[in-house]
Every structure is written in C-alpha cells, then in structure tokens.
Amino acid sequence: EAQVTQNPRYLITVTGKKLTVTCSQNMNHEYMSWYRQDPGLGLRQIYYSMNVEVTDKGDVPEGYKVSRKEKRNFPLILESPSPNQTSLYFCASSLRGTANTEAFFGQGTRLTVV
Amino acid sequence: DAKTTQPNSMESNEEEPVHLPCNHSTISGTDYIHWYRQLPSQGPEYVIHGLTSNVNNRMASLAIAEDRKSSTLILHRATLRDAAVYYCTRRGKLVFGKGMKLTVNP
Numbered sequence: 119e120a121q122v123t124q125n126p127r128y129l130i131t132v133t134g135k136k137l138t139v140t141c142s143q144n145m146n147h148e149y150m151s152w153y154r155q156d157p158g159l160g161l162r163q164i165y166y167s168m169n170v171e172v173t174d175k176g177d178v179p180e181g182y183k184v185s186r187k188e189k190r191n192f193p194l195i196l197e198s199p200s201p202n203q204t205s206l207y208f209c210a211s212s213l214r215g216t217a218n219t220e221a222f223f224g225q226g227t228r229l230t231v232v
Numbered sequence: 233d234a235k236t237t238q239p240n241s242m243e244s245n246e247e248e249p250v251h252l253p254c255n256h257s258t259i260s261g262t263d264y265i266h267w268y269r270q271l272p273s274q275g276p277e278y279v280i281h282g283l284t285s286n287v288n289n290r291m292a293s294l295a296i297a298e299d300r301k302s303s304t305l306i307l308h309r310a311t312l313r314d315a316a317v318y319y320c321t322r323r324g325k326l327v328f329g330k331g332m333k334l335t336v337n338p
Contacts, residue, residue, distance in 0.1 A: 122275075151326055160330035161276070161319070177327065208275050210326065218264055218283075221326055223275035 120145050124209050124224035131199055131231055139194045139227050141209035147222075149215035150192035151176070152184065154205040155226075161208065167192055168215040199231045235259075236320045238332040244310045245337050252305040252332060254320030264323040265296060265303050269316040270331070279305065281323065310336045 122143045131137055141150065151166040153176075163176030167186040181203055183195040192211075196203060206228050212221040237255040244250035256265065266281040280287055280294045282303070287294040293306040307314055317331040 149326075153328070158330070161328040163327050166326070210276075212326070218281070218323075220266070220278040220281065221268070221276075223277065225275050 120222065122209055122211050122222050122224040124207070124227050126227060127225065128228050129230070131229070133200055133231055134198050137196050137199060137229075139196075139207060139209075139229070141192045141194065141211075141224060142190050143192075143211040143222070144190065145211065145213070145222065146189065147211040147213050148189065149212045149219075149221075150186065151210045151221075152182070152192070152194050153208045153210065154178065154203075155208060156205050164194070164207075166215070199229075201231045203229065204231050205229060235322060236329055238318070238320055238329065240330070241333040241335065243335045243337060244307075244314075246312060247309050250307045250310045250314075250334065250336075252307070252318055252320075252334065253302065254305070255302045256320070256322055257301045259300050259322055261300075265294070265300075266321050266323045266326075267292070267294065267305050268319045268321070268328070269314075270319070271313075271316045276319065276328075279318070310334075312336050312338060 125140045148169045152164040153161045162178045165184040167173045209224040210221045213219040267279040268276040270276045282294045295304045315336045319328045319331040
C-alpha cells in the first residue's frame with residue numbers, strides 16, 4: 119500500500135531534549151516536505167526537499183533541521199525543542215516537486231514540549 | 233506564499249451540490265491549481281488538480297475560470313463525510329493557507 123509513515127504519532131518531551139520525528143514513504147517520490155499545523159494558522163511549511171541531498175527552507179524553518187540522505191526518508195530534527203514548537207506536524211511526499219503531481223500526507227505527529 | 237484566498241467557512245446541506253470558491257489572482261501560466269481536504273483528526277488528502285480545463289474525478293469537479301484567476305471546487309452531492317477543511321493551493325512548493333471549513337448539515 120502506498121503510504122507516508124510518520125513516527126511517533128504522539129510525543130511529549132521536555133525543553134531542550136533533542137528529538138527526531140521520522141518520515142518515510144514507499145512510493146519512490148522525489149519531493150518531500152514538513153509542515154506544522156496550529157489552531158487558526160493553517161498548515162505552514164517548515165522545510166522541503168526536491169530530491170536526495172537537496173533541501174530548502176519553507177516559511178517557518180527556525181528551530182528545525184532536516185536531512186535527506188536517501189530518497190525514502192526525510193527526518194525532522196529538533197535540536198533543542200521549546201514549548202512554542204508544541205504543534206501537530208505533517209510530512210508529505212509527491213513524485214516530483216512539479217506542479218502536475220499529487221501529494222500524499224502522513225497521519226501526523228502531535229508533539230508537546232513542556 | 234500561498235497567494236490564494238478562500239472564505240473562512242461555508243455551510244451546505246446533505247445531498248445538495250456545494251461550490252467552494254478560491255481566488256488566485258496572481259497565478260502564473262504554469263501554476264497548477266490543487267485542492268486538498270483535511271478530515272477531522274487526519275492528514276490532508278488530495279482531491280483534484282487542474283491547469284486550464286475543467287477537471288472531473290470520482291471525488292469532485294474543478295471549474296477553472298477562463299482567466300485562471302479563480303477556480304471552484306464542486307461537490308455534486310455533499311455528504312456528512314465531506315465535512316472538512318478544504319485547501320486551495322497553487323502547486324509549486326506546495327504551500328497552504330488557512331483553508332476553508334465546510335460544514336454539512338443533515
């Protein structure tokens with residue numbers, strides 16, 4: 119089954135403790151992207167990747183890092199999480215970063231930083 | 233960078249058609265228009281996309297204005313399951329705005 123898998127689905131952590139949210143897709147997609155969703159603010163893009171070893175900042179990249187060492191995985195790294203990073207996070211992928219391909223989303227990771 | 237404008241919310245009645253508008257007045261000639269929706273407690277899901285011509289699929293229809301500055305997502309017979317937040321986006325980096333909440337009344 120074609121899917122985007124995020125782990126964990128839920129995470130509670132403390133301020134300053136490094137964490138990684140994993141994202142994996144099994145569709146051989148080139149394009150992957152991370153979003154955060156907060157009440158009243160919609161989906162905001164954090165980082166995106168057009169292909170392996172090619173990443174770029176989205177609209178809200180501060181406090182986050184990403185890497186794309188292999189096509190299927192696109193982990194989101196919070197080196198020193200803070201309470202304002204408490205949010206619902208979504209990973210997405212599409213065949214290419216071009217306009218004529220649909221995107222697939224993971225089920226989300228709800229992160230709480232205390 | 234979303235550069236699309238949607239109403240904050242709309243209401244519809246079950247089994248009636250519903251037309252969801254989106255304005256994208258600064259769209260370029262190569263930008264596809266994509267629609268996604270997000271059901272409660274789920275990740276967004278693809279609905280439909282198009283460039284110039286109207287498009288139909290099993291979920292919905294997409295009507296694109298001749299000048300491409302606006303488009304309308306058409307749900308031909310709304311069901312309770314169609315209650316969701318709908319996002320209209322110009323496909324590029326796949327940037328979303330706040331979306332539009334559709335309420336379907338039984």
